[in-house]
Amino acid sequence: MARGDKSGKSKLKEKPKPKAKAKTKLGRPPASSSAETRGRIIDVARRSFAELGYEATTNRSLATEAGITTGAIYHYFESKLDIFIAVENEVQRRVYLRFGAAERSADTFIGKLEAVLETAHELNREDATLAQFLGASRIDRMRVPELAAAHTEMSAQRVDFFDDMVAFGVSTGEIDPADQATVSAMIHTMTVGLTDAVSNNLVAHRNAIDGFKALLEGKLLHRPK
Amino acid sequence: MARGDKSGKSKLKEKPKPKAKAKTKLGRPPASSSAETRGRIIDVARRSFAELGYEATTNRSLATEAGITTGAIYHYFESKLDIFIAVENEVQRRVYLRFGAAERSADTFIGKLEAVLETAHELNREDATLAQFLGASRIDRMRVPELAAAHTEMSAQRVDFFDDMVAFGVSTGEIDPADQATVSAMIHTMTVGLTDAVSNNLVAHRNAIDGFKALLEGKLLHRPK
Amino acid sequence: MARGDKSGKSKLKEKPKPKAKAKTKLGRPPASSSAETRGRIIDVARRSFAELGYEATTNRSLATEAGITTGAIYHYFESKLDIFIAVENEVQRRVYLRFGAAERSADTFIGKLEAVLETAHELNREDATLAQFLGASRIDRMRVPELAAAHTEMSAQRVDFFDDMVAFGVSTGEIDPADQATVSAMIHTMTVGLTDAVSNNLVAHRNAIDGFKALLEGKLLHRPK
């Protein structure tokens, strides 16, 4: 759907799009499929929530980007909050499907963790808005009460996923049982850092992951001369 | 259902009338100086920007919290943007003053980095809104174009600070020159992670830092059995 | 807080999906004729106009209640206004058919009036939405200009009906010719009061009618002791 964008970082903010005064008519437009339009809204919404956040994303901008009018949005979603929830579910599903596969591909804690980090990088290369949405939504859930209220269920997924991995590390002897909380906090910090600090820059993202992997393997730093 | 309540977004939003009840705390002297009021606005603003973000922070809420009226704010600041800049400068100053001292207290890369991490924790214990504002403002600069425009100068401070530290690590032989970008990206990710993931939870913050320190020293993980 | 509910204005608003569960009641035959659907719309509309009024009644709610979609309504009626007119005509017809019969059943003014009041009560017992619609529509005609425009013809029916009755009362000597306007205004007030004040409460409706009848017969009040 990419239309010409002239360098301006914020694609999402600048298009009143008068569309050459198109002769828009009432009624159902020729060739319009429900599922396709709904998908377009979710897609556009993920990008906008990721870039501008929940509050700064207006239904007008979503509608314009999706090629419809504000009213039409409410044919598909009951409210802006509903759109957010739909995006969140879709993103969570896509990400944890891949993370799960990565985790199962190795049989040491360090192997699993590195596989997940690599998967995070792959996902980021495929679609940077996933990680960006994840980072943005964590912030917005803290800022916008209604988003926090609508969370709960899916949220646990993330915590559980990494907690299980740490428990597995304890079982293999890689992690001292006393360090469990420490390792958990560190992984949480690391993954949040990756989404928030470098997900919008593929090179930096690659470098940060390489740094962490080297650190995990004890190869990054040497003794001073 | 009660009328004037609507759900009350957060702590910062629920004090409609702090007036009348004159003698709060140590009773702010009637001779409240201009400078004091300005300071109070900045203080209140840091907290609100940290918790709710730039857009969700209203001039009215700032005024109410600071014990004045909306109009009065414009005696001290030209605009909301101006308040944000003032807060940002104050926070940067306070943080990098301490980070600088920490960095000078050690003479190896690893020592400097650990000292800075410890300082981050100390600061967080003293006033959690500093780190929270830092995290929130990084997001808001990406979301609100006017904030990005007002940044530049101070921003470099952060990048320079850690770049210099990494360069120092190369000079001591602790870092392979080829790994410079890698280490930079990793430190950036680590510090952003600390502000975004755990700055609102002292225990987790402590744990994450302990984890990173152990990792830096190669003591966190062991070979699987 | 749950999402898709918002408080549900009233009974008429809370049935989003009456479909699927095909065999309601006596199982409306798949050969649901055009006329039957039209009748169902009028029925549902009378109820909704009576309870919520014209503006608050939405085409969507009518469609849902009638088991069709918004678009389908326009096969039967040109506009919402058209539906209102159809309901109004049907109600007027049903009510004045019965009132006429009642009026003819007595041969004194007082007898006719009491017969009409009794009929009003019977009608109210059979279908309370008739009187409720009558009350609601009188209000809506004052509030919504397009409804007033569409009235005139049928409206006269009511005025004529009672004026004729009063004229009859003059002819029998029951009413002093000079009191004609007075009695008319009083009857109007009485009947409007009955629809507006007590048509939603059978007991009160009964009591009010008994009160008026006793008053008409001079039996309600006594001299003070």
Place this chain on the structure above:
Amino acid sequence: MARGDKSGKSKLKEKPKPKAKAKTKLGRPPASSSAETRGRIIDVARRSFAELGYEATTNRSLATEAGITTGAIYHYFESKLDIFIAVENEVQRRVYLRFGAAERSADTFIGKLEAVLETAHELNREDATLAQFLGASRIDRMRVPELAAAHTEMSAQRVDFFDDMVAFGVSTGEIDPADQATVSAMIHTMTVGLTDAVSNNLVAHRNAIDGFKALLEGKLLHRPK
């Protein structure tokens, strides 16, 4: 569909009032008093609620009529509901102050009731919007759930007022104790009828009251010849 509403009658509906493109400026206008503006809003609101009802009364129309902008309304009232409540309280206060005085001016049931009916007429002559608002608000409380929710306290006033009067009638022997509910329902019907059927027509209002008074005194109807 033709928006056809020409016809006049609805004063409150037709004034975009461009005010000769007045050079409206920002900031506080010269000579503006809080209390006066607030009073103007309530006044305009009573009229509009009375004529158009709650839902059809828009804040734009209120603002225009009151000579301000929509935003300014929210300086005085938190919501449209709040305006309604303010109007309702004011009207109830004004009406029952006068009704109370009337009731105390006589010492028989029939005397009290007639005095109240006369007062109703006086009030109607002074300001017809009082009775009209009372009638309209009764309807709107049934139609708009939020209005019903905000009622309770003041509502009882009406019921109590007339119940007390009927009880007094029993004590004087004017009313048979067994007829108490009957008389109450009849008075309720009568007063509602007066507001709903004839409050917008002074002559009819006068006639209806004269009719009821004659009826109460047993002088209205005679035996047929």
Place this chain on the structure above:
DNA sequence: AATGAATGAGACTTCATTCAT
């Protein structure tokens, strides 16, 4: 005959900012 995707206008409300007092 019916569906349901879409429009466009308009409703309530919030908010940064201005300015007479």
Place this chain on the structure above:
DNA sequence: CATGAATGAAGTCTCATTCAT
């Protein structure tokens, strides 16, 4: 210095109606 009345733009959402299928 400070207050608070007021503006104007923008945001979320609703709804009668239209029309391709």
